[in-house]
Amino acid sequence: MKGKKYGVGFIGFGGIAQSCHLPGWKKLNDVEVLAVADPFDIARKKAQEEFGIPMVFDDYKKLLEVDEIDIVDICAHNTFHFPATVESLKAGKHVICEKPLAVSVKEVEGMIKEAKKNNRKLMAAQHQRFRKESVSTKRMIDDGVFGEIYYAIAYALRRRGVPARPTFIKKELSGGGPMFDIGVHILDLTYWFMGCPKVHSVKGVTYTKLAKRKDIKGLWGEWDRESYDVEDFASGFIRFTDGRSISLSCSFLANMEKLEDFSTTLFGSEAGLRWPDGKLTTEKKGVLQDVEIRFDTLPDVAPHHEEIRVFLECVKKDKEVPVKPEESLEVIKMLEGIYRSAETGQEMLF
Numbered sequence: 001m002k003g004k005k006y007g008v009g010f011i012g013f014g015g016i017a018q019s020c021h022l023p024g025w026k027k028l029n030d031v032e033v034l035a036v037a038d039p040f041d042i043a044r045k046k047a048q049e050e051f052g053i054p055m056v057f058d059d060y061k062k063l064l065e066v067d068e069i070d071i072v073d074i075c076a077h078n079t080f081h082f083p084a085t086v087e088s089l090k091a092g093k094h095v096i097c098e099k100p101l102a103v104s105v106k107e108v109e110g111m112i113k114e115a116k117k118n119n120r121k122l123m124a125a126q127h128q129r130f131r132k133e134s135v136s137t138k139r140m141i142d143d144g145v146f147g148e149i150y151y152a153i154a155y156a157l158r159r160r161g162v163p164a165r166p167t168f169i170k171k172e173l174s175g176g177g178p179m180f181d182i183g184v185h186i187l188d189l190t191y192w193f194m195g196c197p198k199v200h201s202v203k204g205v206t207y208t209k210l211a212k213r214k215d216i217k218g219l220w221g222e223w224d225r226e227s228y229d230v231e232d233f234a235s236g237f238i239r240f241t242d243g244r245s246i247s248l249s250c251s252f253l254a255n256m257e258k259l260e261d262f263s264t265t266l267f268g269s270e271a272g273l274r275w276p277d278g279k280l281t282t283e284k285k286g287v288l289q290d291v292e293i294r295f296d297t298l299p300d301v302a303p304h305h306e307e308i309r310v311f312l313e314c315v316k317k318d319k320e321v322p323v324k325p326e327e328s329l330e331v332i333k334m335l336e337g338i339y340r341s342a343e344t345g346q347e348m349l350f
C-alpha cells in the first residue's frame with residue numbers, strides 16, 4: 001500500500017530493545033514505533049520520556065488491541081517468547097522475536113502453527129547471520145569454495161562473562177544458561193552455513209562448576225550466586241541425517257586462556273575456515289595454502305538493524321523470512337536435545 005506506515009510495538013523494553021532494536025526501526029522511513037508493553041515502570045517511563053514512544057502498557061495484551069500495530073517485536077525474557085508470540089499472532093500481528101525463539105521444541109511448533117493459521121510472518125532475531133563476515137562466508141560456501149562442509153567446531157565461550165541479570169541466570173526466565181543465551185547464536189550460524197540439514201541425534205553434557213562459587217569473580221558485574229540455577233558450561237555433539245556433524249561448546253565461566261571465543265571452524269572437503277577471524281586453509285596442486293580473508297575491508301553493517309530491515313521487507317512484499325521458523329525449530333531441537341541428554345546420560349534420537 002503506497003504511503004503506508006507500518007506500526008511497531010515492543011513486548012519487553014529492556015537492554016536489547018533500547019540499544020539495538022529501537023534504533024533499527026527508527027532508521028526506516030515507513031515505520032512508526034507506536035507502543036511498548038513492559039511491567040517494569042522504569043522501562044515504560046524511558047520509552048515515553050527518553051524515546052518519545054506514544055503508548056505504553058503494563059500488560060502486553062492491551063498493546064495487542066491497538067489496530068495500528070502491524071508488527072510486534074518481542075524483546076522480553078526467553079520463557080515469555082512463547083505466550084507473547086502466540087498471542088501476537090492470534091491478534092493478527094507479524095512477529096520478530098529475540099533468540100532463542102522459544103525454550104522447547106513444543107513451544108516452537110506451537111508458534112509455527114499459529115503463524116501459519118493466521119498467515120503472519122514469524123522470525124527469530126538471529127542477527128549473527130546478518131554480519132558482513134557471515135553473509136560473505138555464506139556466499140563463498142554457496143559458490144562451492146569449501147566443497148562439502150562435513151564437520152564444524154562451534155564455540156560460544158566466555159572465561160568470566162556471566163550476564164549478571166535474572167533474565168539470563170534464572171531458569172524460570174531464561175530457560176537455560178549460556179547454551180540458550182550465546183550457544184544459540186553460534187549454533188544457528190553454523191547450522192545455516194552447513195545448509196540447514198535435518199537433526200538425527202544429539203548427545204550433551206552440562207556443568208555448573210564455577211557460577212555458585214563466591215571466590216569466582218565476574219568481569220560483567222556481580223550475580224546472585226543463590227538464585228543462579230542454570231549451567232555455566234555446556235557441550236554437545238550433533239549428528240545430522242546426512243552424516244555430517246557439529247561439536248558445540250558454550251560457557252559463561254570457564255578456565256581458558258582467552259576472555260572470549262565466539263567462533264566456528266568449518267571443515268570442508270575443499271577448504272576450511274575459522275570464522276570470523278581466521279584464514280581459509282586449503283591445498284592447491286600439492287601445496288598447502290593459508291589464504292587471509294579480509295572481512296575487515298567489506299562495508300560495515302549493523303546486523304541488528306539489517307535483520308529488522310530485511311524482516312520489514314518480507315512483511316511488505318509477503319516474502320519468506322530469511323531465518324525460517326522451521327530452521328529455528330531444528331536449532332531448538334539441538335539445544336533441548338543437549339539438555340535432555342545431559343539429564344539422562346542418553347543420546348537423544350530425533
Ligand SMILES: NC(=O)c1ccc[n+]([C@@H]2O[C@H](COP(=O)([O-])OP(=O)(O)OC[C@H]3O[C@@H](n4cnc5c(N)ncnc54)[C@H](O)[C@@H]3O)[C@@H](O)[C@H]2O)c1
Pocket residue numbers: 011012013014015016017037038039040043060075076077078080098099100125127165167181
Ligand atoms: N541478539 C542479541 O544479541 C541479544 C542480546 C541480549 C539479549 N537478547 C535477548 O533479548 C531478550 C531480552 O534480553 P535483554 O537483555 O533485553 O533483557 P532485559 O532484562 O534487559 O529486558 C527484558 C525486559 O522484558 C520485560 N518483561 C518482563 N516480563 C514482561 C512481560 N510479561 N511483558 C512485557 N515485558 C516483560 C522486563 O521488564 C525487561 O524490561 C532475551 O530473549 C535475550 O536472549 C538478545
